[in-house]
Amino acid sequence: MSAKQYILSILEENKGKSVSGAKLAKELSVSRNAIWKAVKNLQADGYAIEAVPNKGYCLSENNDILSGESIMPYLTVDSNALSITVQNLVTSTNTVLKEWAVHGAPEGTILIAEEQTQGRGRMGRPFYSPAKTGIYMSILLRPALGLDDSVLLTTSAAVAVSNAIEEVTGCQTKIKWVNDIYIKDKKVCGILTEGSVCLEGGGLEYCIVGIGINVSRPEGDFPGKLRHTADGIFSNSKDSIGLRSRLAATIINNFWAYYKNPFHDNILTEYRNRSFIIGKEIEILSGDTLQQATAVDIDTRARLVVRYQDGTQKILTSGDVSI
Ligand code: BTN
Known part of the structure; x- marks a missing residue:
């Protein structure tokens, strides 16, 4: 860990409080001038750090930059099992991570x-991903799961996010099969699970x-149709200051716990309980075809059981449903 990262992690752990420069210098075995330079560097990166006379350096409570260091204090998972990188701007985190996966x-x-x-969504749709x-x-x-069971990963992620949003923000969430999280009648989260299958086995x-x-409704609002279908957990970014790191960490904590126990009954029960389509009339878009049906249940493999108007039942493994 570099001096800059170390200082940031200490300031994040003590957010809103002053940390003595002399103490940091001693811990890192560097001069106070070196600490000051590293702090200047962090300030240049946008961190709201104040030098408080006779007290040291203080990272403002209003600092809202996501970083490994800002997420770490909220992690309850064994941090040795994880390696978290935060970047300012990427094409798509899924695309970049796929390249990293291929390289081991x-x-x-x-x-x-x-x-x-x-940013990419399901069915080749874009996912609007503005800054901040x-x-x-x-x-x-790298799960020891067959393709059939991999849907449980999406299910676990949906429950992990739903629970995390409720824990951190107090807002009630619902899951729209298969992987969208809604607050009231607006989508606040989408999940895209992608994988590569071993040719052998x-x-x-x-x-x-x-x-x-x-997390919050973007300044200047969502573009086009999204304005009516999507929302932020918060309507104003000022209300979510400091919460993104806690939310990211809580999602990781929840997901990791479920992942280590993927067949945990509670996950499917929670997934079903949070569904807002069971029992409702839905429209299923499959390719270019739109069909009306009733959502009957979600089965033990997180598949959607539907009944068409002619009375026939079908189990769907994927598709796009709307109410
Ligand atoms: C959907 O709504 O259909 C799924 C959206 C998934 C968006 C996330 S953002 C992080 C990751 N990177 C992407 O390009 N997509 C997923």
């Missing part, structure tokens, strides 16, 4: 971005769970 990155590698230029108002995160897994070589959350 281990399970538990997590890439988070402040902004994505080519969201969390765009991809988690690399047919198991998963790796799997990437990509989670995109609109």
